[in-house]
Amino acid sequence: MPRDSDKTGLVTAGGALFGKLKALGVDYVFANSGTDFPPIIEGLIEARNKGIDLPQAVTVPHEHVAVSMAHGYYLVSGRAQAVMLHTNVGLSNGATGAINAACDQIPMFLMSGRTPVAEGGRFGARTVPIGWGQEMYDQAALVREACKWDYELRFPDQVASVLDRGWSIANSTPKGPVYLSLPREVLCESCPPDGLDAPTRMSPARMAPDGQALAAAAAALAGAENPLIIAQRGAGSNEAFNALSDFVEDWAIPLSHYWANQIAIPMSNPSHVGWVPDDLLRTADVVLVINALAPWWPDRITPDPEATVIQLGPDPLFARSSPMRSFRSDITLAGDTEAGVLALIRAVGRRPQDCDRIMKRRSRIRAISEAERARTRKRARSGRRSPMSKDWISHCLGRAVHGRKASVFHELGCPLPPLELDDHLSYFQEPHSGGLGWGLPAAMGAQLADPDRLVFATLGDGSYMFANPTACHQVCEALGLPVITLVMNNEEWGAVRHSVEELYKGGLTSRTNDVPLTSLRPSPDFAKTAEASRAHTETVFDGNELPAALERAIRVATEEGRQTLLNIAIERTDPHPNGGTRNEDKRRKS
Numbered sequence: 001m002p003r004d005s006d007k008t009g010l011v012t013a014g015g016a017l018f019g020k021l022k023a024l025g026v027d028y029v030f031a032n033s034g035t036d037f038p039p040i041i042e043g044l045i046e047a048r049n050k051g052i053d054l055p056q057a058v059t060v061p062h063e064h065v066a067v068s069m070a071h072g073y074y075l076v077s078g079r080a081q082a083v084m085l086h087t088n089v090g091l092s093n094g095a096t097g098a099i100n101a102a103c104d105q106i107p108m109f110l111m112s113g114r115t116p117v118a119e120g121g122r123f124g125a126r127t128v129p130i131g132w133g134q135e136m137y138d139q140a141a142l143v144r145e146a147c148k149w150d151y152e153l154r155f156p157d158q159v160a161s162v163l164d165r166g167w168s169i170a171n172s173t174p175k176g177p178v179y180l181s182l183p184r185e186v187l188c189e190s191c192p193p194d195g196l197d198a199p200t201r202m203s204p205a206r207m208a209p210d211g212q213a214l215a216a217a218a219a220a221l222a223g224a225e226n227p228l229i230i231a232q233r234g235a236g237s238n239e240a241f242n243a244l245s246d247f248v249e250d251w252a253i254p255l256s257h258y259w260a261n262q263i264a265i266p267m268s269n270p271s272h273v274g275w276v277p278d279d280l281l282r283t284a285d286v287v288l289v290i291n292a293l294a295p296w297w298p299d300r301i302t303p304d305p306e307a308t309v310i311q312l313g314p315d316p317l318f319a320r321s322s323p324m325r326s327f328r329s330d331i332t333l334a335g336d337t338e339a340g341v342l343a344l345i346r347a348v349g350r351r352p353q354d355c356d357r358i359m360k361r362r363s364r365i366r367a368i369s370e371a372e373r374a375r376t377r378k379r380a381r382s383g384r385r386s387p388m389s390k391d392w393i394s395h396c397l398g399r400a401v402h403g404r405k406a407s408v409f410h411e412l413g414c415p416l417p418p419l420e421l422d423d424h425l426s427y428f429q430e431p432h433s434g435g436l437g438w439g440l441p442a443a444m445g446a447q448l449a450d451p452d453r454l455v456f457a458t459l460g461d462g463s464y465m466f467a468n469p470t471a472c473h474q475v476c477e478a479l480g481l482p483v484i485t486l487v488m489n490n491e492e493w494g495a496v497r498h499s500v501e502e503l504y505k506g507g508l509t510s511r512t513n514d515v516p517l518t519s520l521r522p523s524p525d526f527a528k529t530a531e532a533s534r535a536h537t538e539t540v541f542d543g544n545e546l547p548a549a550l551e552r553a554i555r556v557a558t559e560e561g562r563q564t565l566l567n568i569a570i571e572r573t574d575p576h577p578n579g580g581t582r583n584e585d586k587r588r589k590s
Helices: 014-025 038-049 063-079 087-103 156-170 184-188 211-223 240-249 276-283 337-348 357-379 392-399 437-448 463-466 471-480 495-502 528-533 543-560
Strands: 026-029 056-059 081-083 107-115 150-152 177-183 227-231 288-289 308-313 329-332 408-412 427-429 454-460 484-489 536-540 564-569 574-575 582-585
Touching: 014 156, 014 184, 014 495, 026 063, 026 240, 038 329, 038 495, 056 471, 063 081, 063 087, 063 107, 063 437, 063 574, 087 107, 087 177, 087 427, 107 184, 107 329, 156 177, 156 308, 177 184, 184 308, 211 288, 211 308, 211 337, 227 240, 227 276, 240 337, 288 337, 288 463, 308 337, 329 337, 357 392, 392 408, 392 454, 392 543, 408 437, 427 463, 437 454, 437 471, 454 463, 454 543, 484 528, 484 543, 528 536, 528 564, 543 564
Parallel strands: 026 056, 026 081, 081 107, 107 177, 150 177, 227 288, 288 308, 308 329, 408 427, 408 454, 454 484, 484 564, 536 564
Antiparallel strands: 574 582
């Protein structure tokens, strides 16, 4: 059947879609194709032959990997990417990634084909039984709650305006994923080129804190006797990271990375006070919460009723993501994290010279910081055994990457405190939505965004299996991504067991060796999985051998440009209250 796109100036909608995405700044479309993709594939070839500038289409053999790669790419580059999946079944596999992106406030253009509407008589209509089997009453419902906006493309000449709108919404405060459904018949038609090569005509909406609220927050911080900052999702940019580091040191304000998935200041900063701020929170008279979903554990500790609580962030009350979240907010500063942090620092201004109140606070906070750092290092060194502790692995990894441009992606892997990282983009923890399998593909996306960066994925053995590792290693080899994967293997769901013990303190689980629904024995040989894609692999049992194994992995990544997997035997442990671990079982793996 002849296509209208053969006429001068018209482009098949399937190809036009990619051209417009490139104009919006998309470098990569992470895709898992299916029977809805013929007009996309045909259109891509047509667009390429016509010399249209296109983003690179990356074939990813599992949808969760595709969405997580887009997530990781944004974390390092700051540029939102696109994901294209196969009808409802592909979208359902990608839904967990969409939930993670929503929780982490990550913009991306999520798309999936829609099985043809027409049963015949129209180009692109249904041809095989799957066209009927994949029909849904509401396909977008699979991801609607995780997306800021969803729409179904109705006509080919909508491509430019629909993508403009979705893009501006995804990148507006607070940022997040958007979803577009793509019926096959529409993609088979042709559309005019108007607007396809132009950037968006709809500028994203960026919020800034209210001036009056900003002044009140600044006055509260400047006058506080015992201020505290709790930061969970970083400072928003390298500029804000550096400014916040100078600010907390200048004003002697302690900052805690409570359950952080990014760091907001260097961990070597003398105002950095570790992972759990309970003692400081108990006595604080002003608490600044920077983009923290859950800044403290309400059943364990809450701020003094007389304290002033300031919540700052893109969605400081988390109205979009949390139906129930009742943490106090006496002063609410809504806006992009970077803009809010910088505006607040400017509003507070320079500290009074030789202020006795601040000088005394500085001495006290430095002592707390140094004592916490010493405890963390001592605990890490005590885990240098066979099998070793997670703290020891973190300590060794932190030393290995010191002074290098590196990022550590953590998913139930290396705990933050012993890493002692100092750079803005050096640490990313799994989103608090808990959609497992995120860490390795997110690290892959980060590596794609910055090929010169040393990128580590540190995972529990269960998280590694959730990552669809065969698909991950295949993509790493195909794209030449030298990601270094550390699998911390204790043959169990340690986080699940710990959760039971935390809820039922002194209960049966804490006195039982064989805990139901937590065992991952017998452990697969994870090295074999990575070796299937020609990765460099090692299995490490002895903690004394880990530093050398890490250096070998770094050499393979930097000199050979090849991926590495270290399968590391660790002790059975529970998360320690301050982010480390305590030994539960010193069994030796063999």
